[in-house]
Amino acid sequence: MKNIVSVAACLALCGCATIFSGTTQDVTVKSTPGAKYTVTNTYGAQVANGTVGGDGAATVNLVRGHGYFSPHAYKMKIGKEGYTPETVDIQPGMNGWYFANLAIGGILGMLIIDPITGAMYTMAPTPEEAMLKPSSGETKAENTRKSIIAQARNYPVSKNEYTAMQVAKINHCMPIATPLVTYTSDLKEILTFACEDGRNFSTTCQSNTGCK
Numbered sequence: 001m002k003n004i005v006s007v008a009a010c011l012a013l014c015g016c017a018t019i020f021s022g023t024t025q026d027v028t029v030k031s032t033p034g035a036k037y038t039v040t041n042t043y044g045a046q047v048a049n050g051t052v053g054g055d056g057a058a059t060v061n062l063v064r065g066h067g068y069f070s071p072h073a074y075k076m077k078i079g080k081e082g083y084t085p086e087t088v089d090i091q092p093g094m095n096g097w098y099f100a101n102l103a104i105g106g107i108l109g110m111l112i113i114d115p116i117t118g119a120m121y122t123m124a125p126t127p128e129e130a131m132l133k134p135s136s137g138e139t140k141a142e143n144t145r146k147s148i149i150a151q152a153r154n155y156p157v158s159k160n161e162y163t164a165m166q167v168a169k170i171n172h173c174m175p176i177a178t179p180l181v182t183y184t185s186d187l188k189e190i191l192t193f194a195c196e197d198g199r200n201f202s203t204t205c206q207s208n209t210g211c212k
Contacts, residue, residue, distance in 0.1 A: 018119040020097045023064055025122065027074075029088050030057040030129040035080035039090075042072050052078065062090070065118015072118070076125065083132040088125050095122040145176060148194045152177035160205035164191040167211045173201035 031037070031052040039048040039060055048060040058076070066072050071092030079085035098120040101110035114120040158164070158181045168175055173195035180192045184204070191211070192202040205211035 018113050018117045020100075021064075021095055021119050021122070023117045023119055024061050025064055026059055026061050027090055027123055027125060028057050028059045028128070029076055029078075029090075029125045031078050031086075032129060032131050033080060033083075035078045035083070035130075035132060037076055037078045039074055039076045041074055042066055047074070062123060063118065064092070064095075064121045064123065065115075069115045070118075071121040072123070074123070076130075078130045078132065080132055082135055084135050086130040086132055088127065088130050090123050090125045092121040092123050095120050149177045152180075152194075155179065156181045158189055158191060158205070160189055160191060160207070160211055164203050164205055164211045165193070167203045168193045168195070168201045171201055173197075173199060175201075 052058045074090035076088040175193040203211045
């Protein structure tokens with residue numbers, strides 16, 4: 001009986017949320033694809049950083065409060081080369097254990113202890129997973145590729161295209177589409193390919209001598 005009274009007295013004096021939840025909390029955020037992250041607090045100070053694996057998640061231990069009746073709010077910035085960075089807000093809410101003070105008459109815990117320690121708050125990321133999208137640089141490259149292919153549909157067809165393509169590959173040019181065909185004064189064909197690496201490669205072809 002004495003033990004039960006002692007526990008009840010401790011809860012009333014110490015604060016239920018502080019005892020059962022503590023002053024810090026582990027918060028987990030996933031990222032697709034895996035990426036690097038940094039976490040900043042209410043004041044903009046960095047409090048954590050690391051890397052989320054391709055099939056893993058970032059778990060960070062964060063302080064719940066930063067003053068009397070004042071919760072922390074955090075931001076997790078997630079970034080990966082080639083992708084647009086995303087920010088996950090980690091927002092405070094009320095900890096259910098805080099209201100247990102009402103059940104045991106823990107006025108000190110409700111008005112003093114839990115508000116000071118910050119244990120009265122719980123934190124949740126919104127959303128729980130960051131879905132990174134390819135950056136504008138990749139989008140621009142893809143748009144350029146589509147434009148080249150669309151334009152190439154209007155180019156004249158050359159019987160030397162296959163031979164010219166082999167010459168282009170030998171010269172480390174992987175053609176994106178049909179080449180642009182122009183003609184010299186002596187009726188030789190100049191075939192110009194747009195390459196995967198962004199270069200243009202030209203070769204001169206003649207029916208009886210091939211391409212060079």
